[in-house]
Amino acid sequence: xxxxxxxxxxxxxxxxxxxxxxxxxxxxxxxxxxxxxxxxxxxxxxxxxxxxxxxxxxxxxxxxxxxxxxxxxxxxxxxxxxxxxxxxxxxxxxxxxxxxxxxxxxxxxxxxxxxxxxxxxxxxxxxxxxxxxxxxxxxxxxxxxxxxxxxxxxxxxxxxxxxxxxxxxxxxxxxxxxxxxxxxxxxxxxxxxxxxxxxxxxxxxxxxxxxxxxxxxxxxxxxxxxxxxxxxxxxxxxxxxxxxxxxxxxxxxxxxxxxxxxxxxxxxxxxxxxxxxxxxxxxxxxxxxxxxxxxxxxxxxxxxxxxxxxxx
Amino acid sequence: xxxxxxxxxxxxxxxxxxxxxxxxxxxxxxxxxxxxxxxxxxxxxxxxxxxxxxxxxxxxxxxxxxxxxxxxxxxxxxxxxxxxxxxxxxxxxxxxxxxxxxxxxxxxxxxxxxxxxxxxxxxxxxxxxxxxxxxxxxxxxxxxxxxxxxxxxxxxxxxxxxxxxxxxxxxxxxxxxxxxxxxxxxxxxxxxxxxxxxxxxxxxxxxxxxxxxxxxxxxxxxxxxxxxxxxxxxxxxxxxxxxxxxxxxxxxxxxxxxxxxxxxxxxxxxxxxxxxxxxxxxxxx
Numbered sequence: 039x040x041x042x043x044x045x046x047x048x049x050x051x052x053x054x055x056x057x058x059x060x061x062x063x064x065x066x067x068x069x070x071x072x073x074x075x076x077x078x079x080x081x082x083x084x085x086x087x088x089x090x091x092x093x094x095x096x097x098x099x100x101x102x103x104x105x106x107x108x109x110x111x112x113x114x115x116x117x118x119x120x121x122x123x124x125x126x127x128x129x130x131x132x133x134x135x136x137x138x139x140x141x142x143x144x145x146x147x148x149x150x151x152x153x154x155x156x157x158x159x160x161x162x163x164x165x166x167x168x169x170x171x172x173x174x175x176x177x178x179x180x181x182x183x184x185x186x187x188x189x190x191x192x193x194x195x196x197x198x199x200x201x202x203x204x205x206x207x208x209x210x211x212x213x214x215x216x217x218x219x220x221x222x223x224x225x226x227x228x229x230x231x232x233x234x235x236x237x238x239x240x241x242x243x244x245x246x247x248x249x250x251x252x253x254x255x256x257x258x259x260x261x262x263x264x265x266x267x268x269x270x271x272x273x274x275x276x277x278x279x280x281x282x283x284x285x286x287x288x289x290x291x292x293x294x295x296x297x298x299x300x301x302x303x304x305x306x307x308x309x310x311x312x313x314x315x316x317x318x319x320x321x322x323x324x325x326x327x328x329x330x331x332x333x334x335x336x337x338x339x340x341x342x343x344x345x346x347x348x349x350x
Numbered sequence: 351x352x353x354x355x356x357x358x359x360x361x362x363x364x365x366x367x368x369x370x371x372x373x374x375x376x377x378x379x380x381x382x383x384x385x386x387x388x389x390x391x392x393x394x395x396x397x398x399x400x401x402x403x404x405x406x407x408x409x410x411x412x413x414x415x416x417x418x419x420x421x422x423x424x425x426x427x428x429x430x431x432x433x434x435x436x437x438x439x440x441x442x443x444x445x446x447x448x449x450x451x452x453x454x455x456x457x458x459x460x461x462x463x464x465x466x467x468x469x470x471x472x473x474x475x476x477x478x479x480x481x482x483x484x485x486x487x488x489x490x491x492x493x494x495x496x497x498x499x500x501x502x503x504x505x506x507x508x509x510x511x512x513x514x515x516x517x518x519x520x521x522x523x524x525x526x527x528x529x530x531x532x533x534x535x536x537x538x539x540x541x542x543x544x545x546x547x548x549x550x551x552x553x554x555x556x557x558x559x560x561x562x563x564x565x566x567x568x569x570x571x572x573x574x575x576x577x578x579x580x581x582x583x584x585x586x587x588x589x590x591x592x593x594x595x596x597x598x599x600x601x602x603x604x605x606x607x608x609x610x611x612x613x614x615x616x617x618x619x620x621x622x623x624x625x626x627x628x629x630x631x632x633x634x635x
Contacts, residue, residue: 221520222627223519223520223522223627223628223629223630224629226627226628226629227629227630227631230629230631230634230635231631234631234634264627268626268627272625272626272627274626274627276629276635277627
């Protein structure tokens with residue numbers, strides 16, 4: 039007796055998002071669950087961007103800091119290294135130096151870094167603020183203007199500062215990361231508020247807030263999974279933007295990526311452990327539905343790319 | 351349908367102040383207004399009332415019953431305060447109700463009072479642990495409460511099972527499960543068990559203009575599956591009953607003349623049934 043083929047197809051589709059100019063990258067666009075290519079179309083690979091910063095990454099753990107030794111003191115050199123040596127498909131520049139508790143760099147300082155990096159690389163740029171609500175609403179509008187014409191992603195707009203940041207992204211034709219704090223209903227609400235101010239929903243990237251494996255990953259996973267089901271099964275338009283996993287930042291501050299082999303010999307090789315931790319966190323969120331990632335360690339990126347090769 | 355007026359609650363600033371000052375004016379005015387809007391019972395929520403709860407509940411019951419010829423729903427976790435209220439309650443206006451017992455052993459004593467004073471009692475279907483996950487868990491707890499009520503000598507017709515309405519803004523999937531629980535509770539006995547909800551919690555945390563809309567239509571969805579009583583705003587429930595016929599049409603997928611109202615009803619039904627994801631601006635999408 040023949041076994042009936044059970045396939046689920048959905049009415050909704052995730053918006054495809056194109057970024058960059060000289061070199062373009064597209065992510066999203068699928069009408070099925072992650073890697074369910076037997077049930078629908080998955081026209082684009084998830085996109086992993088290498089994370090760089092406007093200031094030297096002094097607080098990064100040694101394991102990942104040493105990878106960028108000799109280039110990480112200069113964002114332009116760092117960006118070029120990612121593009122030329124690591125073959126980065128995209129770069130995420132985090133303006134962490136603008137945070138008042140860091141170097142409190144000005145919006146003009148940030149503009150200079152952004153301009154320098156943009157003219158040095160061809161791959162698309164994701165420009166991230168320091169996650170300081172007030173400072174981001176001061177810095178991000180200026181860098182969005184400075185990056186006009188480069189089709190970047192600006193982030194992150196939150197409930198408390200979305201208006202200024204979204205207005206700047208809209209005026210300068212960028213895409214926008216909208217972040218809410220691990221609450222699917224607030225995530226939908228923020229996307230509604232953005233569309234109500236005239237922001238094109240097809241230019242939003244939803245960030246339901248990342249967390250590392252062992253540190254609440256299951257919450258992010260669950261919210262992402264439900265957002266994706268709302269997008270596909272309920273055809274909920276405001277939930278149809280692709281999703282973002284800010285993986286590196288969350289993974290490289292936990293014990294598992296830092297504890298030495300001397301302190302915890304039973305945990306095995308630090309580098310292997312840390313790289314796997316970043317890769318597994320990203321893979322977890324990819325299976326939940328995320329399409330855009332920011333990561334730090336090249337070996338972790340390579341592992342995730344290999345996983346995608348096998349799955350897609 | 352029994353509407354238990356919810357407005358005399360210690361959570362409201364005006365009520366709290368009147369309780370503190372023993373100022374009968376505002377309490378009686380609010381009681382009267384709720385009676386005029388159709389309340390069949392008045393809830394008196396005095397909070398945990400650890401100090402002076404007995405005297406406060408006595409005062410509340412007599413104050414309310416001076417103003418309206420209705421029974422009172424005694425709403426506190428303070429056992430002694432409940433008993434004090436029951437002693438002064440005028441049962442000529444109907445049996446008083448205890449709010450509430452549950453499957454938490456600390457609340458079993460309320461059943462003793464319900465038996466001793468022959469009054470109505472709400473059985474909240476929660477245990478000592480976390481919140482019930484779905485209608486099955488609620489029904490299982492309900493069955494335990496029913497067994498315990500019989501043990502204590504409380505007739506099942508005096509027990510009102512409460513499935514615990516949760517906030518749609520944070521636990522949307524529970525909204526439909528509560529409706530199913532109200533259906534299931536009735537099947538636990540013959541004649542069917544009575545049911546009650548603390549209705550307005552559905553819209554707790556929602557924008558002010560959305561709250562009455564969710565309250566009204568959630569009420570109508572519960573009412574059509576056989577809900578017996580609701581602790582709610584009687585004015586809102588009166589409006590809900592006036593819209594009942596239109597709402598039934600919209601539920602059946604029929605067109606109604608007022609297209610704006612139809613859209614609001616449809617969107618609210620979809621959110622309650624979990625067909626669209628709740629967001630504070632769900633009506634604007």
